[in-house]
Amino acid sequence: MSEGLLQVQDIEVRYGAIRALKGVSFEVYEGEVVALLGANGAGKTTTQKTVSGMLQPAIGQILFDGERIDGIPAHKLISMGICHVPEGRRVFPRMTVHENLEMGAFRFKRPDAQLLEHVLELFPRLRERIKQHAGTLSGGEQQMLAIGRALMGKPRLLLLDEPSMGLAPLIVKQIFDIVREINSSGVTVLIVEQNAAQALALANRGYVLETGEIVLTGTGRELLADDRVRAAYLGEEIAAVS
């Protein structure tokens, strides 16, 4: 395989004196779904925020499509096609669904009408609520809106931060199905999840983070079968299934 679309090399990120990431390296190849797993505070969200330019690494570098992107602020990175669906969805509550989707296309002169139509086909619920304020939507609908908004920016790399958080299992399944569909249309996905079973079923490969370091890596299947992963992250879910 050639060079990865996204290459993260030995990055260290600090919050004041605290080292949140202690030399994290990984790669995401074009067309892949890669999952970042780990417990709370392991550094998953920090990693994603660093990739999207919300945080800057103190040491190390990040390459996207062969170009260095560390040090570039978030609002400029989006024009390279890195779209981030942040933790907690973060839709604009006092804007309508339609305005939210248009915000996603802010980097273009005007939103792509065809793309908007495509997003609304992907999420029919959003079409029903197109004129509603985003703050009145349910959690699942807000997640759909957040993903739809990111799609409006025509991502090459889509960053998803805990899309399943706080949602009912049925909705989670819907959302993961849609992520799979988005991926098969050619968008590379880097997903952060606590819901390891769902994420690994979807992902080609995964990395496990622990207190700011990558401790384990493998294909989705390998990680699903790994005893340490099962013990640490799948305990409840396996019990629930069997």
Next chain:
Amino acid sequence: MNYLILGITRGSMYALIALGYTLVYGVLQLINFAHSEVFMSGAFGSYAIVHLLVGDGKATPSWAVPFILIAGILSGAITAAVIAWLLERVAYRPLRRRGAPKLAFLISAIGASFFLSQLAGKLFGRLTSNSFPEFFDQNAVIFRPFGAEVRVLQIVIVASAVLMMIFLDRLVSVTKLGRSIRAISEDAPTAALMGIDIDKTISRTFIIGGLLGGAAGFLFGLNFSFGNTMGFIPGVKAFAAAVLGGIGNIRGAMIGGLLLGIVENLVPLVNIDTKWTDVVAFVVLVLVLMFRPTGILGERLGRAA
């Protein structure tokens, strides 16, 4: 009825200034206490231009009056916008870069406020009662609804304020700049993820606030007298108006301004000495803070706190 008209006139000036507070609060969650000096600079800036155009004003032909008024508004607005822009660059941006605590911004704001006010005093003299040359008959009565008198100047003030507010309302709801201002006031980090340049938008927000405040400075100077300390009282009242309407809420600032102007001008009606006018404004502020801290249209304050 006359008092109502006076109230609307004053209120529309408060509204213009209040918009400056509210816009900046929206994007920065910061009360820009130097905004009253931005307003003041508008009066001086426009005075320079108007004085240049009409001299002592006695020989101004009537056809020229509308143009001079427009020139006055524009020059006031532009002067104040430049000051507001500089203010953000010098007094706020460096603090933001370092992630300074809120208190630092407040102190910086007050410092900038004193600086600007004293600078104007140094440059233009410390008279409190400068006045514009009378280049038209400001007090000509245009019409008399219900026995009240509506004067030219009042129409000029209210009409230009309303026009600017309509313009702002459109700007904020339709244009991309307006969208970015709203997005930043709702959620700045996410706005950046959408590709919005936060620094640039904040800068432009200060400029818009300055334009409105400076125009108000001209109108105010035309109506009353002006001086280097003129900003304080209208500034604080406009701040009260912004809180009354719900700080961070643009339509709220417009309504709050008008309402405050009307309420304080109704004081003479209830047989209280007009010296109490200013007291009324601040009693309104205190009452609002006690019973409805988010203001009339406000939802922002609770969430931002």
